[in-house]
Amino acid sequence: xxxxxxxxxxxxxxxxxxxxxxxxxxxxxxxxxxxxxxxxxxxxxxxxxxxxxxxxxxxxxxxxxxxxxxxxxxxxxxxxxxxxxxxxxxxxxxxxxxxxxxxxxxxxxxxxxxxxxxxxxxxxxxxxxxxxxxxxxxxxxxxxxxxxxxxxxxxxxxxxxxxxxxxxxxxxxxxxxxxxxxxxxxxxxxxxxxxxxxxxxxxxxxxxxxxxxxxxxxxxxxxxxxxxxxxxxxxxxxxxxxxxxxxxxxxxxxxxxxxxxxxxxxxxxxxxxxxxxxxxxxxxxxxxxxxxxxxxxxxxxxxxxxxxxxxxxxxxxxxxxxxxxxxxxxxxxxxxxxxxxxxxxxxxxxxxxxxxxxxxxxxxxxxxxxxxxxxxxxxxxxxxxxxxxxxxxxxxxxxxxxxxxxxxxxxxxxxxxxxxxx
Numbered sequence: 326x327x328x329x330x331x332x333x334x335x336x337x338x339x340x341x342x343x344x345x346x347x348x349x350x351x352x353x354x355x356x357x358x359x360x361x362x363x364x365x366x367x368x369x370x371x372x373x374x375x376x377x378x379x380x381x382x383x384x385x386x387x388x389x390x391x392x393x394x395x396x397x398x399x400x401x402x403x404x405x406x407x408x409x410x411x412x413x414x415x416x417x418x419x420x421x422x423x424x425x426x427x428x429x430x431x432x433x434x435x436x437x438x439x440x441x442x443x444x445x446x447x448x449x450x451x452x453x454x455x456x457x458x459x460x461x462x463x464x465x466x467x468x469x470x471x472x473x474x475x476x477x478x479x480x481x482x483x484x485x486x487x488x489x490x491x492x493x494x495x496x497x498x499x500x501x502x503x504x505x506x507x508x509x510x511x512x513x514x515x516x517x518x519x520x521x522x523x524x525x526x527x528x529x530x531x532x533x534x535x536x537x538x539x540x541x542x543x544x545x546x547x548x549x550x551x552x553x554x555x556x557x558x559x560x561x562x563x564x565x566x567x568x569x570x571x572x573x574x575x576x577x578x579x580x581x582x583x584x585x586x587x588x589x590x591x592x593x594x595x596x597x598x599x600x601x602x603x604x605x606x607x608x609x610x611x612x613x614x615x616x617x618x619x620x621x622x623x624x625x626x627x628x629x630x631x632x633x634x635x636x637x638x639x640x641x642x643x644x645x646x647x648x649x650x651x652x653x654x655x656x657x658x659x660x661x662x663x664x665x666x667x668x669x670x671x672x673x674x675x676x677x678x679x680x681x682x683x684x685x686x687x688x689x690x691x692x693x694x695x696x697x698x699x700x701x702x703x704x705x706x707x708x709x710x711x712x713x714x715x716x717x718x719x720x721x722x723x724x725x726x727x728x729x730x731x732x733x734x735x736x737x738x739x740x741x742x743x744x745x746x747x
Contacts, residue, residue, distance in 0.1 A: 326421065326440060326497075328371045329414070330362060332428035333379025333404050338542050347381040349428045350388060353540060354553045359385065361431055363395050369436035371424060372397045377413045379404040411512040419500045425514075427494035431549050432537040433562045440497060442531050446472070449502040449527040450519060453495040453537060456638070456647035458605070463491045464515070466530050474528040477520055486588060486632065486639040489647050490530065493537040534610055534649045534690060536561040557608050566693040570604050570745075571683055571710075572648075573701030574615035577720060577738055579637065581702070584618075586625040588636040596739030598644035603742040610649040610690055613637075614682045614699070614709070618657035623664030627655070650690070652682040677701075678708030683715065698733075700741060707732055 332349040343351050349359035356364075359376070366374060374397055378385050382403045392399030402413050410427075422443065424436065434453065443451040452474070454466050465487045467476040478487055492515070502522060512518065522528050536558045540546040552558055559565070575581050578601070580592045604611045619625035625633075634651050641647060654675040657665075675681035687694055699710030700718040704725035710717035717732040718741055719725070724734055735741040 326371055326424055326436075327373045327375060327419075328366050328424040328426060329375045329377060329417075330359065330426050330428055331377050331410055331413075332359060332385060333377050333382070333407065333413075334428060335380045339540075339546065342543055342546070345381075347378075347384055348541070349376075349385055351540070351546075353431060353546075353550055357388070358429060358431060358540065359389065360395070362426060362428075363389070363392065363397060363399070365433050366424075366436075367395065367397050369434070371436060374399050375402060375417070376400075377402045377404065377428075379407055407511060409511040409513050409517075411514040411518050412508065412510060414498075414503055415506075415508045415512070419503060421500065423498050423500075425496050425498050427539065429539045429541040430494050430537055431540055431553065431558060432493075432495060432535075433558045434495065434533065434535040434537065435563045438563065439495075439531050439533070442472075443497045443529070446529045447527065448497070448529045449499050449505075449522055449525060451497045451529045451531050452519070453493045454490050454530040454532050455493050455534065455537065456489040456642075456649065457491045457493075457538075458602075458642075458645040458647065460487075460489045460491060460639070460642040460647075466490045466492055468530045468532075472530045472532065473526060474523055474530050476523065477515075486636040488631075488635050489638040489642045490532065494539060495537055533563065534561060534567070535563055555608075560608060563691050565691070566696075567610055567690050568608070568696040569610040569612050569649075569686070569690065569692045569698075569715075571612050571614045571686070571697065571699040571715065572601075572738075573677075573699075573703070573706045574613050574637070576702040577700060577706075578613065578641075584624060585633060586619055586629065588629075588632045591633055591636050591640075593637075593640050594738065596737060598641050598646045600738040600742035601641055601646035601648070602644060603746055605646060607745055609697075609745070610692065611647070612649055612686050612690075613651040613653075614677065614686070615651070615653045616677050616705070617653045617655055618676075620653075620655035621657035621666055621669035622662040623666055624662075650686060652686055654682060677705040678712060680709050680713035683709060683713040687713075698741075700738065704728065 350357045465478040540549040578597050656673040658672045694715045697715040702720045707717045707728045719734045
């Protein structure tokens with residue numbers, strides 16, 4: 326597969342810090358952004374790279390030449406006039422899937438895994454998506470349960486609560502998608518190519534916790550530089566073992582106001598957003614593991630639960646915090662509730678204290694359970710941690726009698742997050 330790097334931008338927002346330097350050559354901890362991208366692509370098995378240049382193109386070509394010293398083959402397409410984020414693609418002879426990358430990204434992902442997902446779904450395009458720290462000023466992606474993209478929700482005039490899921494700027498694009506359009510000049514990748522293709526049903530979201538972040542503003546540049554310096558970037562590649570903080574929902578992240586069946590009933594516990602943000606910054610995956618018997622009891626539909634979780638993600642996102650995943654058990658073993666769903670009234674392996682959901686997350690995210698925590702406010706959470714083989718953290722003033730002797734106890738989630746930082 327060939328990688329195409331869109332490196333023609335002027336980097337206007339960064340010009341005050343790095344005047345006269347094209348954005349791909351801006352140094353991040355001693356290496357330019359483009360060099361870091363080339364090295365990541367090579368490590369991921371991609372050695373054929375096309376760099377689309379424009380502003381100060383000669384500086385970029387002089388720096389990287391043919392790519393020989395990096396062990397890759399680099400060619401260039403230089404825009405004589407700006408062609409937007411997609412126009413150059415229609416000037417190239419693209420005959421196979423390409424990995425298309427924005428030129429201001431620092432990233433490290435399992436490219437082979439993303440490509441396998443793309444091919445499995447016979448996708449016209451597969452977008453790398455993830456939650457981010459600023460969903461309020463990002464276009465959000467809506468999907469079905471299979472990852473098929475159903476809509477894009479722009480930040481302008483957005484009302485209500487949405488899942489924190491954003492296009493990260495890395496995508497696999499099929500030549501079949503490009504053949505759908507007759508474009509000879511400038512084009513915007515999202516507006517002119519991606520968004521109109523939603524109706525085909527062949528756009529897919531590849532949701533991952535791996536590191537993909539842009540450094541296109543001074544604030545984000547400093548944040549990315551800190552992550553590089555701390556070694557966080559390669560650690561998030563799913564080829565490497567991950568560490569996680571598994572979080573109970575009710576009473577841990579949100580106030581325990583009985584069974585929540587409507588989004589407006591959900592309120593964060595004091596300090597929860599700050600705590601999750603600290604967990605994010607320390608390189609732990611933040612994954613919710615929650616029993617939701619309201620589904621089996623017929624008191625809340627799956628769609629209503631989705632809206633409740635959208636509110637949870639929105640409230641966290643307002644403070645720059647995010648969840649990497651939410652796993653829930655819809656079952657309940659006891660019968661006798663009006664409107665209950667008989668098929669869900671079963672004993673299962675996913676309802677805490679059973680460890681099923683934790684083990685499922687560990688498989689999907691390649692998590693080292695011995696380096697991870699399960700945090701909650703009930704004996705079920707503590708027992709689930711013990712059954713899964715991760716450290717148990719109890720939030721409250723008095724441990725349940727059944728708690729293992731090595732259970733950690735904290736007043737609230739914020740106190741636990743402060744402990745992790747120290």
